[in-house]
Amino acid sequence: MSKLLDTIDMEKLHEGILDVLSDGIYVSDASGKTLKVNKMYEQLTGLKREEIIGKFVTDLRNQGSFDVVLNPEIVSTGQKKSSVQVTKEGRRVILNGYPVFDESGKVALVVTFVRDVTLLCQLKDQIANQQEVIDKFREVQHRDKKMQKSTVVYESQEMVKLINLLDKVAKTDATVLLLGETGAGKDVLCRLIHEHSQRKNEPFFKVDCSTIPESLIESELFGYESGAFSGANTKGKPGLFEMADKGTLFLDEIGELPLLMQSKLLRALQDQELIRVGSTKVRKFDVRFIAATNKDLEEEVKHGRFRSDLYYRLRVAVLQIPPLRERRGDILPLIRFFSEKYNAKYRKEVTYTNEVCKTFENYKWPGNVREMDNFIQSLIVTCEQETLDVSDLPHYMLRDAFNMDQSATMIDNNKTLDELMSDYEKNLIKKALDAHGSVAKVAKLLKVDRTTIFRKAKKYSLL
Template identity: 40%
Template sequence: MRLFSTDSIEDAVEMFRSSDKDVLEVENDQGHVIGYFTKSDLNEAVQKGRLHEPIGQLISMEVDEHVRSSIQHTEGKEYIKLIESHVFSDIIDSLYDGVFITDGRGIPVKVNKAYERITDITADKVIGFHMSDLVKAGFYSKSASMEVIKSKWPVTVMQTLRNDRKIIVSGTPIFNRKREILYVINSVRDITELLRLKLEIEDLQQLKLLRQSSRSMIEERNGEEFIAVSEAAVKLYAQAERVAKTDAKVLLNGESGVGKTLIAKYIHENSNRQGGAFLELNCGAFPASLIEAELFGYEAGAFTGALTKGKKGLFEVADNGTLFLDEIGDLPLEVQVKLLKVIEEQAFIPVGGSKVKKINVRIIAATNKDLKGLVKEGRFREDLYYRLNVVPIYIPPLRHRLKDLLPLIQYYLNFFNTQYQCQKEISIEALDFLHQYDWPGNIRELRNIIERLVVLTIHDTIDVKDLPEEIKPAKTEYFLFPEEILPLKQAVDILERELITKALKRYKTTRKAAEVLKVSQSAIVQKMKKWNQND
């Protein structure tokens, strides 16, 4: 029952009669407490004949300390009854998250079963002891409840337990009407479980799709991996498979290390030339004279140092197969002319020779450079560019196809475990760090790092401490979980600095960083100058 400001004396008499209270709270129409009506107020109203006046005109805005104590005592008794009730225990024990309740002094009064599971700390070890004593005893590194009692504000902290397990604790105060804390309700979550759930939702579910879906696959063909889970990768392999059925020229474009050779092999192995040779030449790895000899071969005595019997070139060896020309943008101009002739006529003359040799070779080219820009600069022939660029295929960087990351990590982990006869695993925490890394070197960098971890890690579980320093993000625990409440301006400055630093590290230039952060370039430059002066 509630007493409203518009109620009559008769209503108040009925409420006093049905309860053992000496004071009643009076609420307005919006449900807000606006004052108190005591038995003394009732007696005074009767004596003065004010029986027909609304309660709102008779209420007291303040009550004496004895009555206040009675109110607080009543509230406390009601909370204790609630906490001790079987219904309440059943409710909080049904929660997946841990619940840890202390009173306003910092003494634990209730924990649920999930808390005992997460922390491995049973109720009898903590209930009735003060939180400061439990911290001193090594049960916890710090107390969220004491932080709440100190600040009278909700607090989230990271706790380290006596078994070195880390948990996230969010404490919320429960106040009485004097703004005194009656209880602190702490919600507890295990960081390891959070990371595991995150990865299961975002990545491990993709592994299930990987096994179930005919379009999403992990295949091993001749020791090479073809992994497509993300939408970008599925689209890429579908495009490669379509073009593989033809002899159309393909120009692969993408950052260094994205797997251009892998896609070229995939096209070859899905074409009608799969029975022929697949040969690769890095056009940037040789000087002009040697590239010409490698491509077209040479006759005996063609030049000083040549083999006496001559040598077949890659075009001749790859007859009825595929020749993959990587880093085509580095091909010297004089060799570009000869390559154009081979593409047009499917014929060539070896270095130092006089006879034309006919071939049937499919050419796939690749570059990480802007060939159109090179054409404008006169460093790449325009006619060759259009001959090669019949079917352009863009290979996205690994940071744009993160759903492929976990399957790739697992593939390379299995691969190098087999190669080095190991049984290494990667912890959930380490996987989360790998997942957050930008991978500027793409799949090549991923392969190298997984191999390094398998070779160098002494124990069977690869953990965060084993990861290379460049993969570990900058420490931001202080900002994310401050033990003290920061001034708002200082917190904003810290966040600005973190975001700008991260953007500059990823995009290299202030112009691009400003574009991503949606601020002016001059704003970033000015902030950097300010930081340099302060530092």
């Protein structure tokens, strides 16, 4: 009896030792039969001793008690092994299995230490989410550092005055409203403001209000908490206000912002506070705002499409960028700048005749600097010769140039209307023939019959 009692006491002693361990313990024999588990294992997995003792690990796996077992491989190889296991309750635990050998050197038991990694995995996911934000921030910083400082090319008096005003405004922390036509250079001037400000070493973010779907604008700007809406990141996400903290946020095309978001933006501008979507916690931020639009905001306010209080809050420092056609002194300097840029990029040495340069000056550039940038790049990419003549220019550009040139001629000459009209027609046809070399092309350009051009060219002795 005493020996049996000693055995029972030793068994309880073993169980007591296992139960005080902070790790879950799972002991199985070489056949895979479950021999012992401790209390911590029950707590970690939700599996009770009576459910698993005496059962084989492979059967338990097949029943769905858990999805991974280590015993067969450890018995086969005699090597320790680790893995992550998901229990039937969806809890993730990490398994570290070790072989226990008998006197003959064969695996007799497998002892597996079980640790809860559900919380660890959650923290890892949160860290990964934050790392994504950090990586995005660093990518923006890296991109901005790689980029040369914003280059503003100008010689006109209009732009000299504007840049002088910009320098004064940039040194303050005032909200700036940039007004101007599409392609006039609002983006470049915004970056110039940031580079000349006290926040120049802090982040710069741009958001185009016209490209973000209305349903996503709030979450993009203010961020959201976990489970804020269907399809949201389960860890939540900071918005651009938070990501631009201490730096500058450029709200491009602010005239496209929906009225509801205008109200929320106004509060953010005034209080420098935000509440993420799905949260009640107020977060402070410190951001310098620059807004831009090609719309007439006063007209938008009159028609109820833009909040008057937001408009007055934005127009602290207003910079009006004149279109390119109103600052013709900048046209040739910009042409030289873009030509040098794309000649270097595509390893070419394209130049222009004086007639081409004159055409550039007379053209209206309705798309402003952006149109010129894309046009010069296209011209250099597609040209086959080093010196471009007017014959290499598109028809619409020549038409504008002819109109400008002939208007100037009319003003300078004291002739009758009939004489002026004849001169205009003669010069127009002559330049078109010189540029395109054929009656058919000129007829197509001027949208008339081929016979009409032929007859008029004969009349003016151009053929």
